[in-house]
Amino acid sequence: MTWDWNYVADVLPALLDGLRITVIATLLGSLVALVLGLVFAVLMRGPAPVRVVVRALVEFVRSTPLLVQVFFLFFVLPQFGVTLGALVVGVIALGLHYAAYNSEVYRAGIEAVPRGQWEAATALSLPRSRVWTGVVLPQAIPRVLPALGNNVISMFKETPLLIGIGVLDIVGQAREAGNTTFRYVEVYTIAGLLFLVLSYPAALLVRRLERRVVGT
Amino acid sequence: MIVFEGVEKRFGDNVVLSDLDFTVASGEHVTLIGPSGSGKTTILRLLMCLEAVSDGVIRVGGRPLSHMEKGGRLVPADEKHSREVRKHIGMVFQQFNLFPNMTVRGNLVEAPTRVLGLSRDEADARAVELLDLVGLAEKIDEHPSRLSGGQQQRVAIARALAMRPDVLLLDEVTSALDPELVAGVLKLLREIGETTDITILCVTHEMGFARDFSHRVMMFDGGRIVEDAPPEELFTAPREPRTQEFLRAVLGR
Ligand SMILES: Nc1ncnc2c1ncn2[C@@H]1O[C@H](COP(=O)(O)OP(=O)(O)OP(=O)(O)O)[C@@H](O)[C@H]1O
Ligand SMILES: [Mg+2]
Numbered sequence: 001m002t003w004d005w006n007y008v009a010d011v012l013p014a015l016l017d018g019l020r021i022t023v024i025a026t027l028l029g030s031l032v033a034l035v036l037g038l039v040f041a042v043l044m045r046g047p048a049p050v051r052v053v054v055r056a057l058v059e060f061v062r063s064t065p066l067l068v069q070v071f072f073l074f075f076v077l078p079q080f081g082v083t084l085g086a087l088v089v090g091v092i093a094l095g096l097h098y099a100a101y102n103s104e105v106y107r108a109g110i111e112a113v114p115r116g117q118w119e120a121a122t123a124l125s126l127p128r129s130r131v132w133t134g135v136v137l138p139q140a141i142p143r144v145l146p147a148l149g150n151n152v153i154s155m156f157k158e159t160p161l162l163i164g165i166g167v168l169d170i171v172g173q174a175r176e177a178g179n180t181t182f183r184y185v186e187v188y189t190i191a192g193l194l195f196l197v198l199s200y201p202a203a204l205l206v207r208r209l210e211r212r213v214v215g216t
Numbered sequence: 217m218i219v220f221e222g223v224e225k226r227f228g229d230n231v232v233l234s235d236l237d238f239t240v241a242s243g244e245h246v247t248l249i250g251p252s253g254s255g256k257t258t259i260l261r262l263l264m265c266l267e268a269v270s271d272g273v274i275r276v277g278g279r280p281l282s283h284m285e286k287g288g289r290l291v292p293a294d295e296k297h298s299r300e301v302r303k304h305i306g307m308v309f310q311q312f313n314l315f316p317n318m319t320v321r322g323n324l325v326e327a328p329t330r331v332l333g334l335s336r337d338e339a340d341a342r343a344v345e346l347l348d349l350v351g352l353a354e355k356i357d358e359h360p361s362r363l364s365g366g367q368q369q370r371v372a373i374a375r376a377l378a379m380r381p382d383v384l385l386l387d388e389v390t391s392a393l394d395p396e397l398v399a400g401v402l403k404l405l406r407e408i409g410e411t412t413d414i415t416i417l418c419v420t421h422e423m424g425f426a427r428d429f430s431h432r433v434m435m436f437d438g439g440r441i442v443e444d445a446p447p448e449e450l451f452t453a454p455r456e457p458r459t460q461e462f463l464r465a466v467l468g469r
Contacts, residue, residue, distance in 0.1 A: 119264075
């Protein structure tokens with residue numbers, strides 16, 4: 001088994017295109033997960049019926065495999081007349097799945113805000129919405145940024161699950177190339193390296209953030 | 217100004233305040249004293265709507281606080297009503313509770329702009345004036361974490377005053393301070409007491425301050441008023457054995 005640089009040159013454009021898809025899925029998925037997770041966390045402090053429904057949804061999402069959720073959205077939704085592209089389904093599934101995890105992260109941050117802060121804000125008659133946006137979240141979010149960052153990295157590494165519904169991400173492209181040429185070493189090595197090249201610096205960044213947060 | 221009518225507060229089966237009746241006149245300074253767990257903080261928290269009454273009615277400025285009038289009957293207050301009445305009440309906490317994510321200025325302009333609808337400039341002018349009063353004009357753009365406890369508490373007092381409250385509630389505002397910082401805060405409170413006509417309800421363990429600051433002192437025990445008298449009377453010739461015992465313990469005589 002030898003390493004064929006010409007072959008590498010041939011498949012690299014396709015792999016980089018896969019990387020583009022992986023990054024798009026991660027960024028959009030994370031955007032959904034960060035926003036929706038925050039909405040879940042805030043609703044979990046709301047009135048009882050809302051709280052119960054959101055909690056049930058979060059527990060459900062957390063207790064079922066991501067792949068099942070991906071397949072469910074991709075194959076079951078069309079039967080109800082909702083047909084979405086594979087990448088869109090992927091973004092929604094990743095976003096929803098990680099929103100459930102992020103909501104727990106946000107919740108921990110919110111609970112770490114001392115009760116006295118809520119009481120001072122209430123004593124000043126601040127409207128509820130402003131208590132959240134002006135007092136509680138600005139204190140809660142900075143301390144959970146590292147944990148949220150880690151979830152973005154986890155999501156990045158889980159995007160290959162989307163090849164199950166035909167999304168051609170890095171791994172999808174590697175598999176395509178491998179299956180036509182029967183040369184696997186180069187494509188999977190490069191696929192692995194591409195993940196490493198992005199996720200390792202990201203992890204270092206999160207670690208620096210962690211130190212900053214602890215420092216405050 | 218403040219009227220408690222048959223107020224009861226329970227936490228589960230624990231009756232913390234029972235059948236409490238008292239009034240505080242406009243501009244009056246009333247100090248609550250009593251042993252730990254006697255319900256002093258709970259009274260202030262009920263007034264601030266941080267807790268709901270279990271029974272009875274509290275009125276502030278003639279308006280029911282815990283209840284609202286609806287079709288001629290009193291029904292439990294909703295959030296909007298509570299917020300409306302609460303606008304006229306300020307509270308200062310033992311732990312200051314300044315917002316650490318805002319500067320001193322931010323802490324002071326937040327509620328006047330968001331709640332009273334003051335313009336940014338008006339609120340800013342008010343903040344500058346109040347910081348002058350509490351002697352911290354030069355700290356206006358600092359974050360609270362860079363201030364000493366005594367300074368933080370003075371900012372917290374300024375923050376409460378920025379709402380121009382009719383009623384000010386002070387819950388052991390010097391208890392968390394280093395001993396050398398207590399005097400400055402008490403001096404400020406005396407000054408506020410002398411120069412404004414705010415009705416002040418105050419919980420403190422500083423008996424010297426209670427004595428010269430208040431018009432009336434109420435001694436609490438087990439959620440009931442044991443004795444209610446002017447300070448010169450209550451501190452020099454307490455009538456109730458429970459008060460005598462308590463004063464002996466805290467004054468060590
Ligand atoms: N949120 C709560 N849940 C249950 N019990 C409470 C709660 N808040 C206060 N209590 C109880 O109510 C009683 C009165 O408490 P409160 O804080 O009013 O006393 P206090 O007179 O302020 O005492 P201290 O001098 O120690 O501050 C105590 O027995 C306390 O345990
Ligand atoms: Mg207390």
